[in-house]
Amino acid sequence: MKAVLLDGIVLGLGFGLLGVGLTLVYGLGGVLNLAYGELAVLGAMVVSLVKDAGAPLALAAVAGVAAAMAAAVLLDLTVMRPVYRQSGEHRVLLGLLVTLGVAFLIEGLLNWRDPLGALTVDIGGGPIGIFGVPMPMSSIWASAITLGAGAILVVFLGATTFGRAIRSVMQDEVGARLVGISPSFTRTVIFALSGALAGLVAVTSAMSSPLTVTQGFDLTSFALIVTVVGGLGSVTGAFLAGLLLGIVDTLSAYYVGQYITSVVLLGAAGLTILIRPRGLLGR
Amino acid sequence: MIPLLEVDDLTKHFGGLPAVHGVTFGIDDGEIVAVVGPNGAGKSTLLKLIAGLERPTRGSIRLRDEPVGGLPAHQVRRKGITMVMQTPRTFPSLTVLENAMLGAMFGPAHGVIDEREARRRAAESLAFVGLEALADLPVETLNLHQQRFLDLAKALAGRPQLLLLDEVMAGLNETEIRASVEIVRRVRDKLGTTVLWVEHVMSAVIELAERVIVLDFGSVLTEGAPDVVMRDSRVIEAYLGEAQIA
Amino acid sequence: MVVRVVRSLRSGTPVARSGLAALLPVAGTAVVLAVLPPIWFGRSTYTTGLAIITLVFASYAVGFNVIFGSTSQLFLCVGALAGIGGYATALFSDSASLPVFVGVLLGTLIAAIVGGVLSWIAVRRSLGVIFTGILTLVFSLAFQNLLLGQRQLTGGSTGHELKAAATTLADDRVGGYYLFAALVVIFLIVFRLIQTSHVGWAFRALRDDETAAELTGIDVSRYRVYAAVVGSAMIGLTGGLYAYSDGFINPTTFAFNQIDVLVLVMVVFGGLGSLLGPLLGAGVFEAVDQLLSSSGQIREFLYGLMIVALFLGFRRGLVPALGRLARRPVVPASPLQPRTDDGPAVPSAT
Numbered sequence: 001m002k003a004v005l006l007d008g009i010v011l012g013l014g015f016g017l018l019g020v021g022l023t024l025v026y027g028l029g030g031v032l033n034l035a036y037g038e039l040a041v042l043g044a045m046v047v048s049l050v051k052d053a054g055a056p057l058a059l060a061a062v063a064g065v066a067a068a069m070a071a072a073v074l075l076d077l078t079v080m081r082p083v084y085r086q087s088g089e090h091r092v093l094l095g096l097l098v099t100l101g102v103a104f105l106i107e108g109l110l111n112w113r114d115p116l117g118a119l120t121v122d123i124g125g126g127p128i129g130i131f132g133v134p135m136p137m138s139s140i141w142a143s144a145i146t147l148g149a150g151a152i153l154v155v156f157l158g159a160t161t162f163g164r165a166i167r168s169v170m171q172d173e174v175g176a177r178l179v180g181i182s183p184s185f186t187r188t189v190i191f192a193l194s195g196a197l198a199g200l201v202a203v204t205s206a207m208s209s210p211l212t213v214t215q216g217f218d219l220t221s222f223a224l225i226v227t228v229v230g231g232l233g234s235v236t237g238a239f240l241a242g243l244l245l246g247i248v249d250t251l252s253a254y255y256v257g258q259y260i261t262s263v264v265l266l267g268a269a270g271l272t273i274l275i276r277p278r279g280l281l282g283r
Numbered sequence: 284m285i286p287l288l289e290v291d292d293l294t295k296h297f298g299g300l301p302a303v304h305g306v307t308f309g310i311d312d313g314e315i316v317a318v319v320g321p322n323g324a325g326k327s328t329l330l331k332l333i334a335g336l337e338r339p340t341r342g343s344i345r346l347r348d349e350p351v352g353g354l355p356a357h358q359v360r361r362k363g364i365t366m367v368m369q370t371p372r373t374f375p376s377l378t379v380l381e382n383a384m385l386g387a388m389f390g391p392a393h394g395v396i397d398e399r400e401a402r403r404r405a406a407e408s409l410a411f412v413g414l415e416a417l418a419d420l421p422v423e424t425l426n427l428h429q430q431r432f433l434d435l436a437k438a439l440a441g442r443p444q445l446l447l448l449d450e451v452m453a454g455l456n457e458t459e460i461r462a463s464v465e466i467v468r469r470v471r472d473k474l475g476t477t478v479l480w481v482e483h484v485m486s487a488v489i490e491l492a493e494r495v496i497v498l499d500f501g502s503v504l505t506e507g508a509p510d511v512v513m514r515d516s517r518v519i520e521a522y523l524g525e526a527q528i529a
Numbered sequence: 530m531v532v533r534v535v536r537s538l539r540s541g542t543p544v545a546r547s548g549l550a551a552l553l554p555v556a557g558t559a560v561v562l563a564v565l566p567p568i569w570f571g572r573s574t575y576t577t578g579l580a581i582i583t584l585v586f587a588s589y590a591v592g593f594n595v596i597f598g599s600t601s602q603l604f605l606c607v608g609a610l611a612g613i614g615g616y617a618t619a620l621f622s623d624s625a626s627l628p629v630f631v632g633v634l635l636g637t638l639i640a641a642i643v644g645g646v647l648s649w650i651a652v653r654r655s656l657g658v659i660f661t662g663i664l665t666l667v668f669s670l671a672f673q674n675l676l677l678g679q680r681q682l683t684g685g686s687t688g689h690e691l692k693a694a695a696t697t698l699a700d701d702r703v704g705g706y707y708l709f710a711a712l713v714v715i716f717l718i719v720f721r722l723i724q725t726s727h728v729g730w731a732f733r734a735l736r737d738d739e740t741a742a743e744l745t746g747i748d749v750s751r752y753r754v755y756a757a758v759v760g761s762a763m764i765g766l767t768g769g770l771y772a773y774s775d776g777f778i779n780p781t782t783f784a785f786n787q788i789d790v791l792v793l794v795m796v797v798f799g800g801l802g803s804l805l806g807p808l809l810g811a812g813v814f815e816a817v818d819q820l821l822s823s824s825g826q827i828r829e830f831l832y833g834l835m836i837v838a839l840f841l842g843f844r845r846g847l848v849p850a851l852g853r854l855a856r857r858p859v860v861p862a863s864p865l866q867p868r869t870d871d872g873p874a875v876p877s878a879t
Binding site: 335358361372373376384388389390397441 | 727730731733734736737738740741742743744745746747748749
Binding site: 030032079082089092093094096097098100101102103104105106107108109111112115217221224225228257258259260262263266267269270273274277 | 603650654656657658659660662663664666667668670671674675677678785786790793797826827828829830831832833834835836837839840841
């Protein structure tokens with residue numbers, strides 16, 4: 001039981017980070033990036049390429065994160081520009097459709113280059129006892145990286161001037177422009193951040209199980225569930241919801257089985273929309 | 284005789300803040316009543332409550348002794364209350380005639396009117412406001428003044444008993460204001476429709492209204508004949524307060 | 530406002546014609562669909578198969594067009610609704626030993642109820658486009674997982690072979706073609722009848738401006754649910770008939786990225802809310818698909834490229850774009866001088 005719970009927390013941390021990346025972009029004018037999971041897969045494939053070329057793991061991981069980040073920035077600078085020129089629900093819908101197209105584009109590209117591609121990050125080292133439970137080294141590394149990234153993110157958004165600028169754009173685009181913050185530059189930064197998070201999650205999740213080319217849509221839907229439960233646009237909410245759903249996922253998978261678990265998670269998202277559309281901590 | 288509209292202790296709070304507080308008044312058949320007051324006095328909220336666009340926190344609204352408070356807007360419409368808003372709510376992808384047809388079709392109390400009859404009523408109502416020559420144009424080609432008239436034609440095509448007007452003369456020039464005053468007068472004289480009307484353009488209020496209700500801070504400050512009310516010191520104070528803030 | 534979203538994504542002029550004349554485009558379509566096999570592809574089983582797929586997608590697309598094109602409800606569960614029809618047909622006829630047509634009818638009915646309930650929830654909770662989209666997407670994914678998980682019932686990922694399947698249709702593809710051609714024509718007739726009735730007027734109004742529609746006396750919620758029920762029934766019926774004619778279904782047959790994405794592209798490409806848009810969209814899409822089939826692995830990439838280009842470039846859809854070319858607006862002189870500039874309609878306050 002304790003082991004299952006700890007596994008759940010490890011998984012939940014990953015979920016949380018995944019959700020944060022999606023929610024950051026959503027908070028910015030309501031665009032749901034359906035290509036989000038594909039960015040993660042893209043990052044993973046780059047890690048795998050660089051690793052296979054003989055580079056050290058750390059370098060490969062950095063390259064992968066950078067690649068996902070670059071892809072997100074490219075996305076923002078090209079197809080998202082006309083989307084953000086629209087307003088209101090028109091923007092929301094166009095954003096949904098365009099990023100769906102981009103998801104196909106990336107998945108198609110990866111499938112074409114390497115249909116059997118998969119990333120496995122082998123950490124090695126024996127398990128370490130935590131609360132009397134032997135935790136594999138990979139879980140510890142993944143959690144540490146996730147917590148580190150989460151902490152940096154929280155400090156960045158909460159305590160730096162630029163982070164506050166980002167949050168002000170997320171709250172009020174027009175107001176932000178009035179006080180001299182450029183929404184388009186901030187947007188690019190957020191896309192970069194979101195892409196980097198996607199890449200990071202790809203690396204950490206590949207530490208426990210292989211990440212394949214075809215998993216982009218699954219990652220997007222997981223991120224979507226987490227964001228919906230946490231409250232679209234809420235960073236803390238996404239972390240919290242990730243943790244919660246990770247524990248639920250592991251417990252349910254352990255006791256009931258994988259398919260029902262997916263239904264349970266999706267049900268959680270559905271119920272959130274019905275009972276509290278703002279999510280756990282949404283505005 | 285039962286008044287056409289009775290509003291009793293009508294109250295609306297937005298998150299604890301009262302926008303309309305304990306408002307009580309009645310309107311008889313065939314009256315033209317203006318609601319005035321400084322900005323933020325709750326005038327528009329009052330109309331939205333009557334039209335069913337907002338739900339009252341407390342109090343009742345009765346049309347010919349039948350409760351209509353809290354009903355959804357489409358049901359209020361079919362009871363015979365219609366509203367023209369400051370920003371004309373027309374259907375931009377349809378033509379002028381089609382806009383009026385929708386009013387004729389879905390507005391009346393006794394179910395949906397068939398297309399042929401709706402077309403006839405719509406044409407009639409467009410002619411009434413003087414837009415018949417524009418009937419086949421897309422709404423987008425109309426200016427603000429024309430769009431308000433179209434919105435009015437759409438409302439009238441459904442044969443309402445009570446017409447609510449929300450600052451429909453804002454943003455118009457002198458000529459257009461005169462035309463609007465004229466048309467509202469004809470609505471009452473020719474069609475017998477009662478008019479409850481929120482307005483900032485005082486010249487129009489004094490010229491047209493038979494009775495004025497003054498709202499301040501969500502409550503009725505006073506009511507009476509326009510010339511009497513406008514001389515009331517409390518009313519002047521309420522407006523002066525606004526002028527000083529501005 | 531949902532209004533503006535969909536307004537710019539959809540066809541321009543509404544249909545004011547009524548009576549039999551309104552059905553002329555459908556009659557023309559019926560004739561074209563009827564003569565295509567003898568004069569073109571009737572001898573090729575392969576091409577006929579493609580034509581069937583096109584018609585199946587066109588049927589889904591018409592149903593989706595009723596829901597999304599007419600009333601702006603983003604239903605991302607077309608595949609799931611079709612799956613309800615398909616699996617209900619399979620399970621009622623095979624496991625419960627009911628006649629196939631009863632299974633198809635039950636499937637249609639269940640799909641209609643599910644669609645209606647989803648819409649009712651969305652309406653009651655005032656969910657906008659995005660939340661309606663997420664809710665229905667979540668439903669799709671949950672349904673997919675249920676199909677995969679309930680192995681004893683559905684056969685899981687191995688799929689289900691319909692014992693009651695139409696063997697004649699499987700052998701004689703042309704028969705299948707005419708079945709679905711008839712289905713599309715019936716759906717188009719229903720769509721046209723809705724368009725020209727007062728319901729169609731209500732749809733046009735609420736799509737333009739919900740508040741204005743309410744103020745005009747239109748029960749927006751009721752018409753939304755109504756559209757969802759009719760559209761979902763169409764989708765469920767198509768799914769059921771597909772299962773019946775093909776004889777084999779598995780969860781992938783009705784997966785989100787197998788059905789919903791394509792249907793969305795077809796309907797938006799054809800022109801949201803237009804009568805023949807979905808059929809045309811399905812036709813063009815399948816034609817492009819054939820052209821791309823030789824490109825092998827890069828196909829999905831090209832799809833993505835196409836979707837992005839389509840949505841950014843052809844936002845109003847093909848049919849309306851052609852329509853605009855065909856009729857340039859003529860603005861007559863008027864006594865009240867209509868605006869000619871493109872500026873905002875609301876001037877500054879005095």
